[in-house]
Amino acid sequence: MSALVRGLVAIVVLAGAAFFMGDYHNDVYRKLLLWVTLALGYNFLFGICGQVAFSHFAFYGMGAYSIVIFLFELHMPFPLAVLAGIALCALFALAVAIPSTRLEGFYLALVTLALGQLFIVVLGEGGSVTGGTGGIANYRLPEFFGMRIRGPWYTAVIVLLLVFTYAVVKRLDSSWFGRACRAVRDNPEAAAAMGVDVARTKVIAFTLTSALAGVAGMVYAFVDNTVNPPIFGIENAFLLLFMVIVGGAGRHAGAVVGAVLLFLLPFWLSPLVGHHHALVFGVLMVTAILFQPAGLIGLWDRFSRSRS
Amino acid sequence: MKRFIAVLGAVLLAGAVQAQETIKIGVITDRVGVSKPYAEPATEGMMFGANEINKKGGVLGRKIELLIEDDQSKPDVSAALARKLIDQGAVFILSVSLSPATQQQQTVTMEAKTPQMTPMNSADYLTTQLNNPYFWQTGPLGSTQIQTLLAHAKAKNLKRVALITDNSDLGQAIGKAFKGSIEKAGIQVVADEVVPLGATTATPQMQKIRGATPDAMFVAGVVTATNVLIFKSYRELGLKFPIHASYNLSVPIYETAAKGLVDGITFVDAYDPDKPEVKAFEAAYRKETGKEPVNLNGYGYDGIHLVAEAIKKAGSTDKEKVRAAMQSLTYAGVMGAKGMKYTFPEGKRTGFDPNGMVVRVYQGDKQGRVVHVGLK
Amino acid sequence: MQDFLELAVGAAASGCIYGLIALAYLLVLRPTGIINFAVGEWAMLAAFGGFLTLTRYEWPYPVGMAVVLLFLFVVGWATERVAVRPLVEKGAPILAPILALLGMLVVFRESISVSFPPDPMPVPYAFGIGRLEWGLLGGTYQSFFIIAVTLAVFIGVWYFFERTVAGKVFQAVAIHRRAAALMGINLSRVTALSFGAGGVAAGLGGLLVAPNVSAHYLMGVPLAIQGFSALVIGGVGRVEGALLGGMVLAFAEQLTVRYAPIPSGYAQGVPLLFLMIFLLVRPSGLLKAKA
Numbered sequence: 001m002s003a004l005v006r007g008l009v010a011i012v013v014l015a016g017a018a019f020f021m022g023d024y025h026n027d028v029y030r031k032l033l034l035w036v037t038l039a040l041g042y043n044f045l046f047g048i049c050g051q052v053a054f055s056h057f058a059f060y061g062m063g064a065y066s067i068v069i070f071l072f073e074l075h076m077p078f079p080l081a082v083l084a085g086i087a088l089c090a091l092f093a094l095a096v097a098i099p100s101t102r103l104e105g106f107y108l109a110l111v112t113l114a115l116g117q118l119f120i121v122v123l124g125e126g127g128s129v130t131g132g133t134g135g136i137a138n139y140r141l142p143e144f145f146g147m148r149i150r151g152p153w154y155t156a157v158i159v160l161l162l163v164f165t166y167a168v169v170k171r172l173d174s175s176w177f178g179r180a181c182r183a184v185r186d187n188p189e190a191a192a193a194m195g196v197d198v199a200r201t202k203v204i205a206f207t208l209t210s211a212l213a214g215v216a217g218m219v220y221a222f223v224d225n226t227v228n229p230p231i232f233g234i235e236n237a238f239l240l241l242f243m244v245i246v247g248g249a250g251r252h253a254g255a256v257v258g259a260v261l262l263f264l265l266p267f268w269l270s271p272l273v274g275h276h277h278a279l280v281f282g283v284l285m286v287t288a289i290l291f292q293p294a295g296l297i298g299l300w301d302r303f304s305r306s307r308s
Numbered sequence: 309m310k311r312f313i314a315v316l317g318a319v320l321l322a323g324a325v326q327a328q329e330t331i332k333i334g335v336i337t338d339r340v341g342v343s344k345p346y347a348e349p350a351t352e353g354m355m356f357g358a359n360e361i362n363k364k365g366g367v368l369g370r371k372i373e374l375l376i377e378d379d380q381s382k383p384d385v386s387a388a389l390a391r392k393l394i395d396q397g398a399v400f401i402l403s404v405s406l407s408p409a410t411q412q413q414q415t416v417t418m419e420a421k422t423p424q425m426t427p428m429n430s431a432d433y434l435t436t437q438l439n440n441p442y443f444w445q446t447g448p449l450g451s452t453q454i455q456t457l458l459a460h461a462k463a464k465n466l467k468r469v470a471l472i473t474d475n476s477d478l479g480q481a482i483g484k485a486f487k488g489s490i491e492k493a494g495i496q497v498v499a500d501e502v503v504p505l506g507a508t509t510a511t512p513q514m515q516k517i518r519g520a521t522p523d524a525m526f527v528a529g530v531v532t533a534t535n536v537l538i539f540k541s542y543r544e545l546g547l548k549f550p551i552h553a554s555y556n557l558s559v560p561i562y563e564t565a566a567k568g569l570v571d572g573i574t575f576v577d578a579y580d581p582d583k584p585e586v587k588a589f590e591a592a593y594r595k596e597t598g599k600e601p602v603n604l605n606g607y608g609y610d611g612i613h614l615v616a617e618a619i620k621k622a623g624s625t626d627k628e629k630v631r632a633a634m635q636s637l638t639y640a641g642v643m644g645a646k647g648m649k650y651t652f653p654e655g656k657r658t659g660f661d662p663n664g665m666v667v668r669v670y671q672g673d674k675q676g677r678v679v680h681v682g683l684k
Numbered sequence: 685m686q687d688f689l690e691l692a693v694g695a696a697a698s699g700c701i702y703g704l705i706a707l708a709y710l711l712v713l714r715p716t717g718i719i720n721f722a723v724g725e726w727a728m729l730a731a732f733g734g735f736l737t738l739t740r741y742e743w744p745y746p747v748g749m750a751v752v753l754l755f756l757f758v759v760g761w762a763t764e765r766v767a768v769r770p771l772v773e774k775g776a777p778i779l780a781p782i783l784a785l786l787g788m789l790v791v792f793r794e795s796i797s798v799s800f801p802p803d804p805m806p807v808p809y810a811f812g813i814g815r816l817e818w819g820l821l822g823g824t825y826q827s828f829f830i831i832a833v834t835l836a837v838f839i840g841v842w843y844f845f846e847r848t849v850a851g852k853v854f855q856a857v858a859i860h861r862r863a864a865a866l867m868g869i870n871l872s873r874v875t876a877l878s879f880g881a882g883g884v885a886a887g888l889g890g891l892l893v894a895p896n897v898s899a900h901y902l903m904g905v906p907l908a909i910q911g912f913s914a915l916v917i918g919g920v921g922r923v924e925g926a927l928l929g930g931m932v933l934a935f936a937e938q939l940t941v942r943y944a945p946i947p948s949g950y951a952q953g954v955p956l957l958f959l960m961i962f963l964l965v966r967p968s969g970l971l972k973a974k975a
Contacts, residue, residue, distance in 0.1 A: 023420070024391035031384060099964040106719055107967045110916055113909065114956040114963075121953040124480060132484070133477035134433045135408055137415065224387045224415050228408040230477065231383050238786060245783050266385070270378055276798055277378065278340040282790030286767055289784045293776035340794065342902065344802040475952055501941075504952045506906025508698040508893055508934075512942035515687045533804040533898045540896060544815070544824060545690070561803040565898055568813065 011156075011163050018155035026155055030223055032263050033158045037165045037216045039243050039259035040252060044169040045209040046241070047250035048178060050185025051202065054237040055096065055112035058119040059089050059210040061232030063217025065123065065130060068227055072139045073129065082218060089214030090207055097206040101199040116234045123229040135228025154222065161219050165212055170252060172208075181205055246288050248295025257296055330373035331366070331625055333358070333615055334393030334401040336413060341381030342476070343405045345532065345559075346604050350404040350428050351376065353601075353608030356593055367616045368623070374612075379405050383412040390416040390424075399625040400425070400615045404608065407431040407478055414440050423618075423630050427611025428604075430555070431481040435657045442631055446614060446650055446659040447607065448555060448643075450485030450528070453576045456665040457526065457552045458493050460574065460680035464550075466524050470499040470517040472510075472538060473528035482554055483528040490526065498522050503534050510534070514541040527553040532561055539569040550574070555665075560602050563673050570670040577668050578643040578660070579603035580678055589642045603643075610641035614650060614659075645681045687942060693823025693831075695938045696931065700834035703930030704889035705911025706918060707841065710926050711882040713915075714858035715874055717778055718768065722785045724908025725792035726763075726883050727890025730756050731899035732796055734891045735805040745810055752891055753884050760883020763788055764876050772875070789904065797901040804898030807891070830892045837888065838927050845923060854878065886911075913959050919969020928970055933959075 014033070018026055042056050066088050070081035096115060100108050124133045131137075141149060149157060172178050180201045183191035192198050221227055239262065247258020265284070269277040292298050335354060338347040355374060362371045375393055379386035386409035393401055394416070401417060401424040403410040410426050411434060417424040418440040426434065428447040435445050469490060473483035483502075490497055498520040501513035517525060525542075529535050535556060542551070550572070557575035580586060589609060593601040614637065619625055622633035635657075640649045648664035663682035668675055708723040730752050737748035767784040811825040818828075845851040856864040857874045865871050889907070897903060910933065918929025933955065940954040 022395055024388065024395040027388045027391045027416075031388060103963065103967050107916065107963055110912065111960050111963050114913075114960045117909075118953050118956045118960070121475075121950070121956070124475065124477070125947075125949040125953075131437075133408070133480040134411060134431060134437065137411055137437045138439075224384060224412050226383075226412050226415050228383055228411065228477075230381065230406060230408050231412075242783065242786070245779065249779070266380070275339055276794070278380070279791065279794035279798060282787055282794055286784050286787035286791060289780055289787060290767070290770050293771055293774060293780035340797055344797070344901075348802060475949070480949075500947070502949045502952065506903070506910070508701060508897060509694050509938070511691060511694050512938040515691065515942055519687070533900055533903075536804065536898055537896060543813075559803070565804050565806045567806070 007163055007167065011159055014162070015152075015156035015159040018152035018159075021152075026152060027223075028264075028267065030155050030158050032260065033155070033162050034216055034220055034223070035240075035243070035263045036256055036259040037158075037162045038213060038240060039247070039255040040162075040165050040169050041209045041212040041216070042240050043244045043247075043249065043252065043255035044172065044181075045205055046244055047255070048173060048185065049181040049202065049205040051206060052106065052109040052241075053112040053206065054109060054234065054241075055115045055210065056213050056240055057232050057234070057236045058112075058116045059093065059213040060217040060220065061119060061123070061227070061229075062089050062092065063214030064221040064227045064232070065136075065217075066214075067218040068136050068139060068221050069129065071142065072136075078142055078144075085218055086211055086214055089217075090211045093207040093210035094203065097203040097210075100206075101202050113234065113237075116237055120229050120233060123232070131228070133229060135226060135231075137226040140225055141222040158219055158223075161216060165216070166252065168208075168212065173252070177201070177204070242285060246285065246296060248297030251295065251297050253300070254295045254297035257300075261296070330371045331368070331619065332373050332375055332393075332396065332398045333612065334390070334396075334398030335374050335376045336379050336386055336389055336393070336401065336403050336405055336409070337376060338381045338405040338409075339378040341379075341406075343381045343409075346428065347404045349602055349604035350608035350611070352597075353605030353610075354402065354404075354612045355608075356597060356605065357609040357612035359596070360592065361612070361616050367619050368625075372612070372616065379409055381406045381409060383409040386410075387412040387416050389413075391420070394420050394422050399423070399619070399627060399630065402427060402608075402611050402615065404428045404611075407434060407481065410434060411437065414438050414443050417442050421627055423627060423634060425611060425615065425634075427614065428607040429478075431478060432485050433481065441635075441657075442627075444634060444652060444657045444659055446611065448576070448578045448660045448665055449658060449662075450482035450554075451489055452660060452662045452665055453482065453554055454486040454489040454526070454528075455662065455683055456576050456667060456680070457574070458489060458495075459683045460667040461524065461552060464524070466495050468496045468498045468520070468522050470501070470520060470522035470525040470549075471497050471528060472499075472501045472503065472513060472517065472525060474531045474534040475502050475504045476529075476531050479529045479531060479534075482530060486526055486528045486554075503529070503538060505531060505534060507534070507537065510537040510541040511544065514538065514545055514547070518545055518547060522549055524550045524552060527551060527557070530554060530556040532556065532559060532565065536562075536566050536569065539566060539573075543569060557670075558603055558668070558675070560675070562670075563675065567673050571672055572670060574667055574669045574679065576665045577603065577675075577678075578665055579606060580645055580666050582678070583642075583646050585640065585642050606642040610643050610650070613641060614639055645678075688939075689820050690822060691938055691942060693821050693827045695934045697823070697827035697830040698938070699914075699931035699934035700830050700927070701889045701893045701907075701930070702910050702914040702933050703918075703927035704834055704837065704885050704892070705907055706915035706926035706930055707838070707923070708882040708886035708889070709911060709915045710920060710923065711841075711878050711885060713920060715854055715861075715878045716768075716772075716781075718781045718785070719912075720763075720785045720879075720882065721782070721908050721912075722763065722789040722792060722904075723882065723886040723911060724904035724906070725789050726756060726759060726886035727893070727907050728796060728899070728901070728904040729759060729792060730887035730890035731807055731894035731903065732800065732805065733887075734807040734894050735899045738808050739806055745808070749810075749891060753887050756883040756887030757880040758883075759887075761876050761880040763883070764879035768875070768879070769872065772872075789908075793901055793904055800901070802901065804900040807894035807899055809895045810892075826892075826895055833888065833892065834927065837885070838923065842923050913955075915969075916967075917959070917962060917969060919971040921969070922971045925969055925971040932970070 066085035070076045180196045243258035243262045248254025337351040358372045377389040390413040403426040407429045425444045430447045473479040499517045503510045553575040558577035618634040622629035644664035650659040666678045667680035733752035768781045809826045810829045914929035918925030937955045
C-alpha cells in the first residue's frame, strides 16, 4: 500500500473510532492524540536532532493562547489568526534558537527551561490580555460555512493534525535534512567537516518542531474551550521527555508508544492504587528505564526479530 | 483502603444493579499536587459528612456514594475526570482542587447540564467568566474576605496600605480582589509585592514595603510556607505596622509552623469555634475518626450536606430539579459566622453570605477570639 | 544603601544554599557526566529528616544534623546503586541515568507526600532566632551559620580536590574515565562516593534552608532549578564556581526585586531572563576550568 493510502486508512480508523466512544473516552482519546502529536514533534527535535529542550510546552501554550487572543480579543478572521499564531511561535523559536546554536547539551536545556518558566510568568501577569492566573474561558470554535465542528468531528480534526505531524516528521527524517540532523546529533564536528551547516540545521529543526507544537496548541484551545497557565506548566515538559525516552528516542513508533503508555498510565493506576498512584508511577518509570534504557520500542524490535 | 475497595466495587456494580441504587456524587480532589493542603482535608470532611448522612438513612431513602477522583491539580485531566464521573452516573460534582481546574470542569458540566459546586475555591472569576447555571460556589470569595477585613479596619482610618501575596494562581486572584476593594474604599495601595513559590527569603519585598511606609499590610497569599517567609522578614526587619491576612491564616498549622511569628495578626475566617453547629461537628468528628478536626474539613462537610439538601428538596436526582432546588436553597452549615445561612441570591451562584466571615486575631501562637463579624 | 547592606547577609546566605545544591550537582557531574536533577529532592529529604530528629524528637542540633547528613550519604549512595549503576554496567547512553534520576525525583517526592501531611513542617534554627550585627552588615544567626558552614564545606572540598591524593583520583576520573580505569582506579567506588558526597552537600543545603522555607513536599524542584542555574553561571570546571554562581544568582534575584522599577509580578521573570541572556553570552560560566 502506498503511503497515501496508508495515511487515509489511518485517518479513517483513528477518526472513526471516536464515533463509537462515549463523551469521557472521547475526551481522553483527544488529549491522548494531542500528546502523541507533541511527542512525535519532540522526538524529532530530541531523538533525531539531539537537542535537549524543555520549551515544547511553552510553544504549545503560545499557539493555544495566541489563537484565542487573536480570534476573540483582536477579532481577526480565522485564517489570519492561524497564520499569525504560527508566525508568532516561529518568531519566538527563531529568537531562542539562533543565539542558542553555540550551546550544547544541558545549556540549551537550561535556556529552554527558563523560557518555559518565563512563559508561565508572562501568562500569569498578562492581566486582561491573557486572563491572568485564571486563564481564558467563555469562547467557542467559530462556525465554518454555517457548521459547528464539535464532538467526534473535532476529534477527527485532531486526527488530521496527528497524521499531518507524523507525515512531516517522517518526511523530514528520511530526507537529507534528517540525515543532517542525525549527523549533527552524533558528531557536530564531523558533520561540519562533511559540509553540513550545523547552526542552520539546528535552528531549522528547533523552529519547525516548535511551530508544529504551536499548531497543536491551536487545536488544543478548542478541546475544553479554556486555556490557563497550569495546563502548560514545566512539569509537562519533563513528562514529554519521559515519554520519548521510555518509548525509544529517535524512533517515531517509540514516541507513539511512550506517549500512549505514559498518558494513560495515571488513568489506569488511580483506581487501582488510589492514594499512592503518583509514587507507583515514579517507580514504574525508573523500572522501565532500568529494564530497557533504549526504550520500550526495543522490546517490540526483539519480539519481531525473534519471529522472523 | 477499605473505602477504596468499596468505591471500586460499587463502581463496577453501577451498571448492573438497578433497584435501590446509591446516589452517586462525584468528587474531584488533589492528592498529590499543589492543592493537596486544602483539598485533602476538605475531602475528608466530605467523606465524614457522607457517612453521617448515610447513617441517618441517606437521602430519599438511598445511600450516598462518593466517587473520588484525583486530578493532580492538572486542569485538563480535571475536565476529563468530570466527564468520567458524569458517565459513571454522578448526579452532582464537588470540586475542591485548583481554581483553574474547577473552571475547566465547568466547560464540561455546562455542556452536560450536570450540577457542580465548589464548597471551597474562593477565586472570584469562577462564577463570572462562564455563565454556567449548573455551577455554584460556596467558598468564601476573595472579595468577601477583603471587605470583611476592611470593615473591621474601618475604625483604624487606614490611608496607605501595602499588599503582598504569592505567585500561585489563587494567591494572585485573591491579591487582585484585595487590591480592587481596597482602592474602591479610597485607600491607597502604596506597595504591591509578590513572593514567588520557592523563594528562600521575602526580605527584598519587605524592604520595598518598609520604604513605602504603609499604615498596615494586607497579606493575600494562600501558600503557608511563603506566608511564613513573609512574617519572618517582617520580624527580622523589626516592622511594626499591623498585618491583616487572608483566610489562609486560619489554617491551624500556623500554630506550630510559625511559632513566635503570628502574634497580633488579624485574619478572616469562615469558622467560628463558638458556634453551636461547629461544636457539634467537632465532637462528632473526633468521635468518629479519632482525629482532631480542622476548619478545612468543614468546607467539605458543608458541601456534601448542601448537595444532600438540594436533592432532598428536589425530591429526585433529576439534574434540572436539583439545579432549581439548589438555586433556591437556604441552609445553615458549619462554616460561616453565627447564624449565617448559605443562600443564592437571585441570578447569582455564589452562596457564601458576604456578611458571613469573621475576623479573628492571633494571641501568642493560638488562634484567638472573634473580634468582628461580617461587613458592618 | 542601608537596605543593600541589610540584604547582603541574607542574599549571601541564599547564595550559599544555591551553592551547596550546585556543589551537589558538581560532585556527581564531574566524575560521571551525569546531571542529577534529584538533588532538590535530596535536600527535601534532609529537611524532613531535620523535622523528625530536631522538631519531633528534639535531639540536640549537632546530633540531629549529623544523623541527617549520614542518612543523606546513604541515600546518595543508594540512589547510585539502584538507579545508575545498572545502567552504567549495561553501557546505556548517558541520558538513561539522567532520566532514571528524574524518575527517582518523583519517587522521593511522592514517598514524602504519602508519609507526611501536606502542610509545611517546622525545622528549628541552629542557634535560634536572633540577629548579629557585624560592623555595617547585619543578619540573623542562621544566615551567618549558613555562610560559615558553606565556606567550611567549600574550603574542605577545594582542599580535597587540590591537595589530597584521593582528590586527585576524583579529578582523574573527571577528566578521563577510561584512562583512570586503565590506571587501576576503581570507577564504581568513585562514582558511589561522589553520589554519597553529593547527597551530603544537597542535604546540608536542605537542612540549612528548611528553618526559613519549612519542610514540605514541593520544595525540591525549585531548589533543583536554582542550584542548576547557579552551577551553570559559575561554570562546571571549578568547585569554587558553584559557590560563585550561587552568590551571583541570589544577589541578582534579590537586588532585582528590591531595586528594579518594574511591577513585582514581573520581577519573578527577571532572574529567568538574566539566566537566559547569561547563557547565551557566556555559556561556559564565570570561572573557566583549569587547563
